[in-house]
Amino acid sequence: MPDSSGNRRPAAVGAPAPAPAPPAAPPVAPNGDPVLAARFAAPPVPRTFVRRERLAERLTAGLQRPLVLVNGPAGAGKTLLVADWAARAALPGPVVWLTLERGDEAPGVFWAQLLAALRHGGIPLPADVAGPARAAEVDLALPDRLAAGLNGRGSPVVLVLDEFEHVTSPAVAEALDGLLRHAAGGLRLVLISRDEPLLPLHRYRAADAVAEIRGTDLAFTAEETGVLLTRHGLALSEEGVQALTRRTEGWAAGLRLCALATENTDDPEGCLREFEAGNSTVADFLLAEVLQAQPAETQDLLLRTSILERTHTGLADALTGRQDAARILEELRHANAFVTPLGHAWYRQHTLFAEILRVHLRARHPGLEQELHRRAAHWLHDAGRLADALPHAAAAGDWETAAGWLVDDLAVGQLLAGLDAARLGALFARMPEQADGPAVALVRAARALARWDVDRGLAHLGRADELAPPGTGSAAARLSGAVLRVLAARLLGSADMAENAAESAAELEHEVPEERLRAHPELKALLLAGLGSAQLWEGRFDAARAGLAAAAEAAGGAAQAAVRHESLGRLALIDLLLGSPGRAEAHAVEAIAEAARCGLPPSAHSGVGHLVLAEIAFDRDDLAVARTALERAEAGSGARHDPLLVVGLAVLKAKLLLNSGDARGALLTLAAAERPAPADKPSPWARERIALGQCAAQLAAGDPVAALRVLSAAGEGPEPAVAAAQAHLAANDPRAALAALDAVPARAVRPAVAVRAQLVRARAASAFGDPAAAHRLLAQALAVARPDRLRRPFREAGPWVRRLLQERPALAHAHGWLPRDLVAGLPRPGDAPAPAPVVEQLSEREHDVLVRVAQLMSTDEIAADLHLSVNTVKTHLKSINRKLCATRRGEAVRRARQLHLL
Numbered sequence: 001m002p003d004s005s006g007n008r009r010p011a012a013v014g015a016p017a018p019a020p021a022p023p024a025a026p027p028v029a030p031n032g033d034p035v036l037a038a039r040f041a042a043p044p045v046p047r048t049f050v051r052r053e054r055l056a057e058r059l060t061a062g063l064q065r066p067l068v069l070v071n072g073p074a075g076a077g078k079t080l081l082v083a084d085w086a087a088r089a090a091l092p093g094p095v096v097w098l099t100l101e102r103g104d105e106a107p108g109v110f111w112a113q114l115l116a117a118l119r120h121g122g123i124p125l126p127a128d129v130a131g132p133a134r135a136a137e138v139d140l141a142l143p144d145r146l147a148a149g150l151n152g153r154g155s156p157v158v159l160v161l162d163e164f165e166h167v168t169s170p171a172v173a174e175a176l177d178g179l180l181r182h183a184a185g186g187l188r189l190v191l192i193s194r195d196e197p198l199l200p201l202h203r204y205r206a207a208d209a210v211a212e213i214r215g216t217d218l219a220f221t222a223e224e225t226g227v228l229l230t231r232h233g234l235a236l237s238e239e240g241v242q243a244l245t246r247r248t249e250g251w252a253a254g255l256r257l258c259a260l261a262t263e264n265t266d267d268p269e270g271c272l273r274e275f276e277a278g279n280s281t282v283a284d285f286l287l288a289e290v291l292q293a294q295p296a297e298t299q300d301l302l303l304r305t306s307i308l309e310r311t312h313t314g315l316a317d318a319l320t321g322r323q324d325a326a327r328i329l330e331e332l333r334h335a336n337a338f339v340t341p342l343g344h345a346w347y348r349q350h351t352l353f354a355e356i357l358r359v360h361l362r363a364r365h366p367g368l369e370q371e372l373h374r375r376a377a378h379w380l381h382d383a384g385r386l387a388d389a390l391p392h393a394a395a396a397g398d399w400e401t402a403a404g405w406l407v408d409d410l411a412v413g414q415l416l417a418g419l420d421a422a423r424l425g426a427l428f429a430r431m432p433e434q435a436d437g438p439a440v441a442l443v444r445a446a447r448a449l450a451r452w453d454v455d456r457g458l459a460h461l462g463r464a465d466e467l468a469p470p471g472t473g474s475a476a477a478r479l480s481g482a483v484l485r486v487l488a489a490r491l492l493g494s495a496d497m498a499e500n501a502a503e504s505a506a507e508l509e510h511e512v513p514e515e516r517l518r519a520h521p522e523l524k525a526l527l528l529a530g531l532g533s534a535q536l537w538e539g540r541f542d543a544a545r546a547g548l549a550a551a552a553e554a555a556g557g558a559a560q561a562a563v564r565h566e567s568l569g570r571l572a573l574i575d576l577l578l579g580s581p582g583r584a585e586a587h588a589v590e591a592i593a594e595a596a597r598c599g600l601p602p603s604a605h606s607g608v609g610h611l612v613l614a615e616i617a618f619d620r621d622d623l624a625v626a627r628t629a630l631e632r633a634e635a636g637s638g639a640r641h642d643p644l645l646v647v648g649l650a651v652l653k654a655k656l657l658l659n660s661g662d663a664r665g666a667l668l669t670l671a672a673a674e675r676p677a678p679a680d681k682p683s684p685w686a687r688e689r690i691a692l693g694q695c696a697a698q699l700a701a702g703d704p705v706a707a708l709r710v711l712s713a714a715g716e717g718p719e720p721a722v723a724a725a726q727a728h729l730a731a732n733d734p735r736a737a738l739a740a741l742d743a744v745p746a747r748a749v750r751p752a753v754a755v756r757a758q759l760v761r762a763r764a765a766s767a768f769g770d771p772a773a774a775h776r777l778l779a780q781a782l783a784v785a786r787p788d789r790l791r792r793p794f795r796e797a798g799p800w801v802r803r804l805l806q807e808r809p810a811l812a813h814a815h816g817w818l819p820r821d822l823v824a825g826l827p828r829p830g831d832a833p834a835p836a837p838v839v840e841q842l843s844e845r846e847h848d849v850l851v852r853v854a855q856l857m858s859t860d861e862i863a864a865d866l867h868l869s870v871n872t873v874k875t876h877l878k879s880i881n882r883k884l885c886a887t888r889r890g891e892a893v894r895r896a897r898q899l900h901l902l
Contacts, residue, residue, distance in 0.1 A: 038342045039099045039113070040120040042083035042160070048231040049080055050224055055213060056085045059190075062211025063092060063158070066180055067204055068190040069197065072215035074351075075253020078192045079162055081218070086160065092188070093155035096121035099162040102309065105169045108132035108419050111142060111599065114161075123157055125149060133561030133598035136422040142599035143175045147182035156188045164193035173198035219250025232259040240269045261293075287360055294337075298328050303364065306349060306357035307372050307395075310388075313345045318379040319372055370396050381405055387420065390427060399431045403439035410516045412480040413523040415446040416487070417563050425450065438468035438477055445484050452641035454491040454678045461485060475511035482508060483527045490530040490537075493643055493679035498534035502527060525554040525563040533570060537643060539684045541574050548574070561598035562606075565591050569608035573644065576612050577685055579750030581619070581788045588612040607636025611648045618655055619752050621791035621819055627656065643679035647686040654693045663701040670694050688714045695723045704730040718744045719753045725760045734764035755785045755793040763800055771807065771841040778804050782815050789817045800844065806900035807841070826900065840883045842901065849876045854893045854902055 059082065062068040070078045086095045098117035104110050111132045118125060126149035132138050150157060167173060177199050180189050191197055204210035220228065222238075222245045229236055229244075236244070248254035262268035291299055297320075304319040305311040316325030329347050332339040338350035349357070362369060374396035380389035386409050393402035406412055406424075414420045415428070428443050445460035464481055482505035489498035505527055509517060517524070532547030552567040554560075568591035575584035591609035594600075614629035630652055638645045650673030654666035670693045676686075691714035698707035707727040714720035721744045728737035737760055744757045762777035778801070785793065794801050802822055805812040809826040812818060842850065845866075852862045863873045877889070884899075886892035896902045 038340075039101075040097055040117045042086055042095075042097045043079060043340075045080055045084045045087070048228065049084060050220075050228045050231065051084060052081070052224060055081055055217065056089065058211065058213055058217075059085045060089050060091075062213075063188050065209050065211050066188060067199070067210040068188070068213075069201070069210060070190065070192045070213045070218075071196065072194070072213075072218045073251070074194055075251060075256075076215055076218040077220075077252035078218060081213075082160060082162070082190060082192055086158070091158050093153070093157055094121060094123065095158045095160060096123060097160045097162065100164060100166045102166055103423075104166050105172065106135040106422065107138040107169055107171045107175065108135040108599070110167065110169070110172045111138050111175070112419065114159075115146075118157070118159075121157075128597060130597050130599075132419065133595075133600045134421070134604055135419040137171065137601035137604060138175065138599040139596060139601045140175055140178060141596050143179040144182060147179045147187075150179075150183040150186035153186040156186050158188045158190065160190045160192065162192045164191045164197055165195040167197070170198055218252065220245060220248075220252060220255060221250065225250070225255055228255055229259055234259060234262060234268050236269050287356065291357070291360070297322065297324060298332070301325060301328050302332075302349070303357055303361045304368075304372055306354045306361060307369060307392075308349075308376060310342060310346050310348050312347075312383075314383075315376060315379050318375050374398060377401070386411060390424070394427055394430065399428075399435035400437040400440055403428070403431075403435075403437065403443040407439040407442050407480050408474055408476045410476050410480065410512065410520045410523055412442060412446050413483065413520060413526050415443065416450045417522045417526060417560055421450070436467070438464045438473055441467060442477060442480055442484065445481075445488075449484060449487045449491070452491065452638075452678070454488050457484070457488050457491075461488065475508050476516070479505055479508040479512055480523075483523055483530075486527050486530040486534070490533040491641070491643070491678050493534060493537040493681045493683060495534045495538040495540055495543075498531045502531045521554055522560050522563065525551050525560050525567075528554060529563050529567045529570075532567065533644065536570055536574060537679065537683045537686070538681065541578060545571060545574050561594060561600055562604060565595045565600060566606040566608070567591075568594060569606045569612070570644070572612040573608055573648070576615060579753070581616050581751065584612050585616050588616075602632065602635050603637060605632070605636040606642070607633040607639050607645050608642075608648070610636065611645060611652065614652055615648070616788075618652065619792045620789045621795055623656070623659065626652070630656070641678070643676040643683070643686070646676035647673050647683070647689065649673075651689045651693050654697065658696055658700050661700075663697045666697040666700075667694060670697070684715065688717065688720065692719060692723050695727065699727060699730050704728070716743075718757070719750070722753055722757045722760060726756070729760060729763055729767075734767040738764050751784055751788055752790050752793060755781045755790055756797075758784065759793060759797045759801070762804070763797070766800060766804065766841065767844060769841065769843065771804075774804055774841075775808050775811070779811055782811065782818075786815060786817065791817065791819050794822060795819055803847070803901060842880065842883060846876050846880050846883075847901070849873060850880055850892065850896055851902065853877070853880075853889050854896070 059068060059070075070082055072078050083097075086097070096117050098114060100110075100113070104113055109132075115125065115129065115131060126145055129142065129145050129149065132142065161167075167176075176189075180187060191199075201210060222242045225245045226236070226238075226241045229241065244255065244258060248258065291302060294302070301316055301320050301324075305316050307319075308315070311325075311329075313326040313329060316329065317323050326345070329339060333341050333347070338353040340348050340350070342348055358369070373392045377389045377392035377396060377398065380386075380392065386405060389405065390402050393399070393405070406414075415424050425447060428447060431440065431443070441460045441464035445457045445464065448454075448456035448460060461481060461484060464477075468477065470478075482501045485501035486498045486505070489495070489501060528547045528551035532544045532551060535541075535544035535547060548567045548570050552564050552571070568587050572584045572587035572591060575581070575587055588609040592605075592613075595605055610629045610633035614626045614633060617623075617626035617629060630649070633639065633645065633649060636645065639649065640646070650669050654669045657663075657666040657669060670690050674687075674690055675682075691710055691712075694710040695707045695714070698704070698710060704727045707730070708724060711720050711724055711727070714723070721740050725737040725740040725744075728734070728740060741757055741760060744753075758777050758781035762774045762781065765771075765773035765777060781793070785791075805823060805826060812823040812826050848866060849862055852865060857865065859870055859873050859877070862868075863870045866873070880892055881887060884892045884895040886895050893902065
């Protein structure tokens with residue numbers, strides 16, 4: 001951390017510990033980085049710190065606004081200014097400190113660290129706020145829920161984010177802006193940054209909602225420079241102090257560097273006068289006056305450890321080949337020589353200093369940097385810090401080693417799930433084509449499958465087999481390969497392939513250390529989810545349900561939220577296909593809630609849960625809800641690649657197109673989904689759903705013959721039988737319709753199918769002149785539909801349903817959930833007595849004739865319009881008059897209107 005001049009100082013002074021062995025790995029954040037308590041604490045103020053009350057007072061006054069920005073160049077003294085103020089000032093609430101680092105710019109990592117800092121500071125978090133599930137993206141609902149929790153506090157949390165320049169993600173800035181606005185009085189945000197933050201500062205300024213301390217404010221005055229130099233034991237004339245202040249423009253780091261450079265000289269004022277001469281950059285000064293002033297072994301250690309973001313004493317010894325790192329690093333810490341302790345024998349060089357040292361390392365020791373990366377990789381790997389080791393192995397160009405470590409650790413699943421997936425994917429994306437080996441091939445296969453590229457995935461798996469034939473290679477590599485084959489089988493829709501690979505994986509699990517399996521639950525979760533998905537595609541519902549339920553239970557951490565979310569969505573689809581819409585809705589809601597709880601962004605949703613909700617909403621005739629859920633399903637990660645989702649989306653889109661009268665568009669949509677890539681095998685239930693959709697489209701187009709023809713692809717079962725019956729009714733063949741329903745029980749497997757079956761029977765009974773049976777069957781259909789509010793079958797059945805309800809309005813009013821337009825205008829209990837019922841119910845053809853009579857069409861016009869003979873029309877007119885107890889056309893029309901038949 002920087003001292004008064006912006007340079008880094010240690011947290012505390014203590015006796016140096018002997019050179020330790022590599023430590024046990026400290027607790028880690030969800031992305032694999034260690035959770036270092038030093039990041040959650042303000043740095044201690046060194047004895048040379050110059051307290052500047054003018055700035056402290058501005059900070060205190062700034063808390064009247066929601067945002068305080070301390071912005072200035074590196075080494076301007078920003079961090080210790082805020083740290084000293086936070087420790088001394090009377091603040092309105094608790095202070096939470098978080099020092100950001102490179103790597104925290106990923107939204108998931110940023111919010112994971114911020115939540116950890118709040119917990120470390122004792123701030124209670126809402127129950128519905130959990131750690132993010134992915135590194136690359138976070139749903140904005142996560143910061144919104146956090147804001148809601150902070151908004152209810154009695155005193156605001158003062159949140160200090162140090163080194164905010166590492167936040168370069170617009171998504172993080174947008175979410176942080178939302179958190180600050182929605183938390184209202186529950187949060188005060190203090191940003192310490194070198195750069196202009198991405199927040200909409202113009203809006204904050206316009207609303208007088210930000211207090212700013214800029215680089216010019218941070219610059220030391222001549223008086224403050226004199227105090228700083230005195231603290232370093234230097235006595236300069238007033239002229240010398242003013243000259244130094246002008247030359248450095250009050251830059252705290254420059255002042256500090258000058259003080260360090262002249263502490264041991266006989267003529268400090270002369271040294272300071274010549275400081276700028278011949279030195280155009282601070283780098284020149286650092287190298288000449290700081291680095292070269294150190295003993296040779298210290299210079300060597302600083303140069304070699306400059307390749308590291310963090311160094312441990314044991315790691316530094318491995319890079320230097322000596323055993324003096326603990327002593328040297330402790331001496332540097334005491335001397336404030338740009339080395340900051342992180343605890344547990346870990347240290348960090350000042351970022352700017354390390355950058356300069358790396359440039360000097362390359363100039364002084366060409367080619368050494370790659371060897372240092374190789375040594376660092378092996379030390380970190382041996383210390384159990386795989387996530388830190390892999391980037392160094394890659395920097396050393398040792399890709400086969402990096403891939404081998406990933407595979408042998410059983411961490412290959414982290415390329416497909418978890419917060420580290422994006423980082424590892426980007427790392428191994430740099431792997432050159434010439435890199436080869438079984439582990440390299442497995443890593444490439446995992447990356448391909450993560451991108452839904454099953455062809456490349458299988459090709460790389462084949463390459464792995466060539467280089468390490470079955471039965472050879474490590475058990476971890478063979479287990480990783482088996483899991484990847486399950487995932488490939490899932491995309492191909494091959495349950496047999498998935499089951500065979502899963503059996504191999506089960507045998508290999510006994511050959512790998514149990515602690516490694518426990519350390520990587522994502523591997524088992526991915527296997528179970530992939531196996532269940534493949535079985536679901538082939539219609540093996542019982543096995544699929546067992547595997548997916550196990551996957552949802554096995555994926556226990558936030559890093560596996562995507563697997564758990566996907567598994568729950570597929571369980572919802574199974575429930576829907578097996579006729580349990582209530583259970584399907586519950587599982588779908590749980591899947592979506594799981595994604596929201598862990599901040600999984602919409603683009604990472606599987607989409608299946610939203611698809612199930614859209615299907616249920618459609619059957620309930622909630623078309624607006626169905627369209628919204630459909631849009632969310634289409635935004636999911638698998639909308640164009642997951643065969644389950646491709647087919648489901650096509651079927652639902654076709655239904656919505658039919659609702660708007662576009663039968664041709666529905667047929668084209670279904671045709672495009674008949675062979676969803678990359679599925680290699682057809683799915684029986686998917687084929688049936690597509691055929692049923694095509695049948696409905698042909699019926700809507702007025703072609704029952706074509707509708708019956710396409711049903712041949714649907715196979716046998718209750719739903720195809722009901723669709724066939726509907727087609728026969730459309731062809732005016734009620735007997736054939738009833739015959740088609742012989743194999744369908746009164747209550748079919750799915751409630752929606754049972755309702756449609758009873759409606760077909762009711763319509764056939766009506767056509768046969770049996771109104772009592774028609775009303776009884778309609779009542780049965782309503783009873784089956786009522787628990788799930790299945791309105792859609794009644795709307796699709798046609799106008800005859802309303803005619804039946806007009807005859808028994810009490811039946812309609814007992815089911816207030818029916819579509820309003822279906823029951824509008826029906827008599828209600830307590831209304832005036834209705835006219836006496838008809839002697840006998842009108843047939844559909846008689847009703848068609850009566851409608852045209854009411855339109856004042858002549859007998860000849862009616863015959864032409866209905867493609868009937870004139871004599872047939874006359875026969876229908878006689879029957880209508882008899883049934884309505886009328887003697888003339890006009891009287892029959894009035895009577896029909898009284899009875900709500902028109």
